[in-house]
Structures are given as structure tokens and as C-alpha cells.
Amino acid sequence: MKEKERRSSDNSDLKKTLLRYKEETNEDRLPQQAYIIIQKAIRNLQLQPNEAFLEREIIEMLEMSRTPVREALIRLEMDRWIRLIPRKGFTVEPIVKENIEQLCQIAEALEGVAAELATLHIGEELLEILDSLIANQEKYLKENNLKAYLDIDNQFHNLIVESSRNERLKNIMDSHSDQLYRARLFTINERELPVRSIKEHRAIVAAMRAQDSKAAQLLMHSHRHRGGQEILRIIENKPRTKKKE
CATH class of the missing domain: 1.20.120.530 (GntR ligand-binding domain-like)
Known part of the structure; x- marks a missing residue:
């Protein structure tokens, strides 16, 4: 139970950070907006190396539909920021x-x-x-x-x-x-x-x-x-x- 509460608290803090980045982003195209927000969170270690998240969690945090978030995640994998896990979500690339x-x-x-x-x-x-x-x-x-x-x-x-x-x-x-x-x-x-x-x-x-x-x-x-x-x-x-x- 404590682990579940900790996870919920972590996600709440991350959501606040992602929404703040969303407000700061001067980009109208939703896939590009999602890319910038997630990439910034990884860059600034709000999403830690090797950290795993479900795709639906990111969709909920960004308050966007699935399509632009999915497009952003595919691009982030191509740019070596994340690794996609089929039918699950993604893992942040480790620092090696x-x-x-x-x-x-x-x-x-x-x-x-x-x-x-x-x-x-x-x-x-x-x-x-x-x-x-x-x-x-x-x-x-x-x-x-x-x-x-x-x-x-x-x-x-x-x-x-x-x-x-x-x-x-x-x-x-x-x-x-x-x-x-x-x-x-x-x-x-x-x-x-x-x-x-x-x-x-x-x-x-x-x-x-x-x-x-x-x-x-x-x-x-x-x-x-x-x-x-x-x-x-x-x-x-x-x-x-x-x-x-």
C-alpha cells in the first residue's frame, strides 16, 4: 500500500511539472508539444534514467489524446531518449x-x-x-x-x-x-x-x-x-x- 501511495505521489508531482512545461511551450502542434515536454522532463531528470512509465499515464498527465502522445513517443525513441515497450509504455534511456x-x-x-x-x-x-x-x-x-x-x-x-x-x-x-x-x-x-x-x-x-x-x-x-x-x-x-x- 505504501508503495502504491508513493507511486501516486510521484506521478502527481511529475504531472505538475509536465503541465508547467506545457504552459511554457510555444508550440501549437500537439505531437511536437508532447515531444518537447517529455524530452525536457528526461533532460532535467524529472524522468530518471531507466524509469518506466505506462503510455496511458503520460497521456493522462499531459491531458492530451493518445495520437499526439504516441507520435511524440515514437520520435523520442528514434532520438534515443526512450525505449518503447510493446503494449505497455516506455523506459527512459539509461546513461551509460x-x-x-x-x-x-x-x-x-x-x-x-x-x-x-x-x-x-x-x-x-x-x-x-x-x-x-x-x-x-x-x-x-x-x-x-x-x-x-x-x-x-x-x-x-x-x-x-x-x-x-x-x-x-x-x-x-x-x-x-x-x-x-x-x-x-x-x-x-x-x-x-x-x-x-x-x-x-x-x-x-x-x-x-x-x-x-x-x-x-x-x-x-x-x-x-x-x-x-x-x-x-x-x-x-x-x-x-x-x-x-
Whole structure:
């Protein structure tokens, strides 16, 4: 009975979160709306790795009909966010070393190139925005607000990618960055405080301000490699998340 009550409470909290995401979504098409909401819940770990849910539970939580939710779930499986269970529901994809290692390799290579290209295009106004993002990271770090720190970190990296003016590079990074964010959020409380990351961010911006594109590339590549190795070590040593029945 207690397990049933706990499950009901968990679902109630999740429903509130999903409906909040629904209100925030600027999307009229219901299948796309359902996709965005569910993907965001997985990304932010409101739906945990390996967590199992029935399709009808998600339909009820989203207050939608079956068709758009089903379309969203099929797309989410194609994008490797979930695994569909025939005639039942779905299981959230686990966070495993092999997958995250590949994501980290992509981020190392492409964000290094993005930093190089951004150096050729970026102006002082955007450099000052990067400076302000670093200052906010320091603020949140002092407050031990690691979730807010991570969100600002994401903005920092996304701005550099956008400043590369390479649309294909940006599209590739967009397709993987949320998966990498989920892994970083999953491990953030077990990593060392990211003081070193802030120093590396400052060095990247300094290279960009000096218009040294090769230095910016190398610094970004090294930064992403070191951070990725930290994440991978933690994931390797973490016990696998058990499925909720």
C-alpha cells in the first residue's frame, strides 16, 4: 500500500511539472508539444534514467489524446531518449559510459572548431556577454547552486557555437547537447567544484578577445576533454539506476 501511495505521489508531482512545461511551450502542434515536454522532463531528470512509465499515464498527465502522445513517443525513441515497450509504455534511456563517451568526443571536436570560427566573427558586445556569464557562474558557485551554474555554463557554450556562424555545426551540436546536459546534471553533485572550469572559460574568452583562433580552439578542446573525462569516471563508477516498477 505504501508503495502504491508513493507511486501516486510521484506521478502527481511529475504531472505538475509536465503541465508547467506545457504552459511554457510555444508550440501549437500537439505531437511536437508532447515531444518537447517529455524530452525536457528526461533532460532535467524529472524522468530518471531507466524509469518506466505506462503510455496511458503520460497521456493522462499531459491531458492530451493518445495520437499526439504516441507520435511524440515514437520520435523520442528514434532520438534515443526512450525505449518503447510493446503494449505497455516506455523506459527512459539509461546513461551509460559508451554513449556519453561518444557525445563527449563530438563536443570536443566540434566545440573546438566552433571556438576557432567564433573568434573570427565575434565582437566586443558578445565577448562582454561571455564575461557576464562567467561572472554569474562564479556567483552561483559561491552559493553552491550547481543547477543554476550548469544552466549558465550551457548558455556560455551555446553562445560560442552560435557565434561560429556555421549552421551545420550548430545543428549537429543542437541534436546532442541536451543528451550531454542530462549526463552533466546526472553527475554534477559528485564532481569536484568546477573552479577550474571557470578559469578555463576565462582563458577561452581571452584567446578570442586576442583574436587567436587556434589558441581558442585548443583551449576549448582541452576544456571539453577534461570535463568529459570527469563525467565518464563518475558514470563508470555509478551503480545502475534501478527501474521503477
